[in-house]
Amino acid sequence: MKQWKKIMALLLVVTMAGVMAGCGSQSGDAKESTGSDDSAAEADTAETEGTDEADAATGGDTAAAGNISIAVNLKTLNSEYWGYVKAGCDKAAEELGIEVTVSGPDAESEIAQQVTQISDQLAQDINAIIVAPCDADAAAGALQEASGKIPVLFIDQDVEFEGKTSFVGTSNVDAAKKGGQYVGETIGKDAKVVIIYGQEGESTSNARTQGYKEGLAEYDIEPMAEMSGKNVSDTAKAAMEDLLTRFDNDIDAVLCMNDDTAIGALSACQDAGVADKIMIIGFDGNKSAVELVDSGDLEATIAQQPELMGYTAVMNAYKSIQGEAVEEAIPVDTIFITKDNAAEYMG
Secondary structure, eight states: HHHHHHHHHHHHHHHHHHHHTTTTHHHHHHHHHHHHHHHHHHHHHHHHHHHHHHHHHHHHOOOGGGGGGGHHHHHHHHSSHHHHHHHHHHHHHHHTTTTTEEEEETTTHHHHHHHHHHHHHHHOOEEEEEESSSHHHHHHHHGGGTTTTTTEEESOOOOOTTTTTEEEEOOHHHHHHHHHHHHHHOOTTTOOEEEEEOOOOOOOHHHHHHHHHHHHHTTTTOEEEEEEEETTTHHHHHHHHHHHHHHOOOOOEEEESSSSHHHHHHHHHHHOOOOTSSSSEEEEEOHHHHHHHTTTTOOOOOOOOHHHHHHOOOOOOOHHHOOOOOEEEEEOOOEOOTTTTTHHHHO
């Protein structure tokens, strides 16, 4: 096809040359016009070749910023933490001048709802998708049709997925380990510790539980019990009430899946009149939790910088759409917040 175009262009030049020879005084204008047509033909060919190469690199998604659409699906939008992640996504969208649509199920336990939402998003004309999976296997299954076609990024929780472009988030094991170490350093090897984890079998919860245990193990501490709080305050409060009853309030520290879990545990301890005797550590660094750390109601929280996480994910999805290389894993650092640095963290 390219050879045929060149032949046609050559014939056009020969024809125009004949016309110019018979036109006398118009030959100068004719030569300029012919040169323009020939250059345009070459430019069109080069543009087509360049587009083909870019499409191969990005799965066919080359577009001006104003035409780019990125879908984001978070574990839920009904929590303070995920609201911060959304804010980061929105900030990146505004800076880039692109469309970023953020959605999420009603709760982190609504796995089927998230799968449906992902399928609906993939049915739209999107250039990339970013997912914080409620369940890794379920999310991976829903994303199969996007594998190799558009950039697929995971945020907050990594997933084994053949078509994965990148993971943006925290090392939950390393971050949670700081909590276990803090308990060991502060209380010692005789500390009586319980863990309230998140959704049953969920990988983020498993990783944080592992990290807490590794930190405790450095001081020869084993948790007395582990219970699910399902990531929400009400269920976590009920779990803490059960633990207080089981151990007759004889608990030194509670390591929690997230800040909502820590707030639920705190409420149970306050109702039992033992809040001042039990160390409670959360995870996420939500403003509400940091304020409770600053007031002395919570011992600590491990801040993930969720807004930065959302911002970074969208920025790297955009880079991938444009054919730029991105790292397979992009870590976002955590900050261990106690009363000593809570006010500074809040600014």
